[in-house]
Amino acid sequence: MKKVTIKQAAEMLLEHNNIIILMHKSPDGDAIGCAYALCAALRRLGKKVQPLCSDPIPAKYGYITDSIEPQSFDVQYVVTVDLADTQLFGDKLEMYKDRVDLCIDHHGSNTSFAEYGIVDPGAGACAQIVAKILDAMGAEIDPLIADAIFTGITTDTGCFKYSNATAESYRIAADMMDKGAQNAMINRVMFDTKSRARLEAEKLALASVRFYGDGKIATISVTKKMLEISGADESDTEGIASIPRQIEGVKAGITIKEKDDGAYRISMRTTDDVDSSAICGVFGGGGHRAAAGCMIKGTAEEVERKIVAEAAKAIGCEV
Ligand SMILES: [Mn+2]
The missing domain is CATH 3.10.310.30 (Diaminopimelate Epimerase; Chain A, domain 1)
Structure with a gap:
């Protein structure tokens, strides 16, 4: 896997169309936040983009996913987010294992399965890397994108409690709050709500x-x-x-x-x-x-x- 910078990753995304963004199976808030933030930003630029996952997205993430209508098209560019290993693609995405163009991840254990990749284990959440790529793309951060990025950061840092929460995690999350992220609602849904079951x-x-x-x-x-x-x-x-x-x-x-x-x-x-x-x-x-x-x-x-x-x-x- 050839390493790319934030700027190069942004350029690669801007150069392509008909993009699918793959999440790992049993998707978590970071995977979902990254995929939908990137999708929303790229669609705003007129591109065809679809986030994909082998497993259904849990209903509690509806505030991020509900307004993104499904699109179908001939796939030209394959991106993975928060995905460390091809074993985590799951059955439905298996066919893309050997054709990932760009991997965006923060797992030190990433197995370098893509042609190009940016892996930053120092990032508390992959959503922090995605936020920087969006910035390099000059993308406008709307409230939906802000919610998605905030969700990725807060879920992967355990509501900013774990040692992986850095000053940068807080800074990017604060930026997202300025752009309309619903921090109190998101933290309540993710950390203070459980089903009776x-x-x-x-x-x-x-x-x-x-x-x-x-x-x-x-x-x-x-x-x-x-x-x-x-x-x-x-x-x-x-x-x-x-x-x-x-x-x-x-x-x-x-x-x-x-x-x-x-x-x-x-x-x-x-x-x-x-x-x-x-x-x-x-x-x-x-x-x-x-x-x-x-x-x-x-x-x-x-x-x-x-x-x-x-x-x-x-x-x-x-x-
Ligand atoms: Mn993650």
Whole structure:
């Protein structure tokens, strides 16, 4: 992948038309915010642009997505946002794996699958990079674009709480507020709202919390049974990953979610001194230093033992 600057990325986007913007599967606020902000700005310049994702966009992002009408056209240019690895394209976007023209990302674990790319692991959210590209394009930031960029930054920084929130994250978010971003509404929807099903699922999951390594490691499990009993779906369980690390003394909080194919999805959140991306990397996953994930196959007990053992090795504690 040939590296490009913000300015070069902006020029490449301006030079092309009939652009699709790909998000990772199970899209989060950053992926959605990036794709729709870029889409709205490029459409304003008269281009045909469509954001695409293998999975449906959760309804809570409607304030960003509802006014973007679907467009269809012969694809000429393929862009990815917030997408670190071709494994995250999902079934519906698989066909674009080998033909990505421009990759815009902030994951240090990015696998360089595109022809050209800009990857800045220092950016708390990919939306910060997109904001700079929009600025370099001379794009007008309307309230929808402002909402989209703000959403990307606030969701990836945990409402500006995580260590990846830099002064620049706040500065760009503040700029977006000047341009009409609905900060209070967005933060309420993203951080202060949960469905009853989610609360029921949390009640069940909390009973599964286990501690290892003198309380430095905590695990929480979300099983298919729990989802069935509570009526919660995948998106309801997103926030559960932040629970184990909230416990005093915990350096690595591990969420173990049962998936359909006898595999388990691990989400890890760590304190500054522990690199969760490296731990998950042992199992072929990746992400950021403080938040990463991977898939592990086996029985629930085996999977828990394996991931806990790696975390303990990284922390330097006995389990
Ligand atoms: Mn991101």
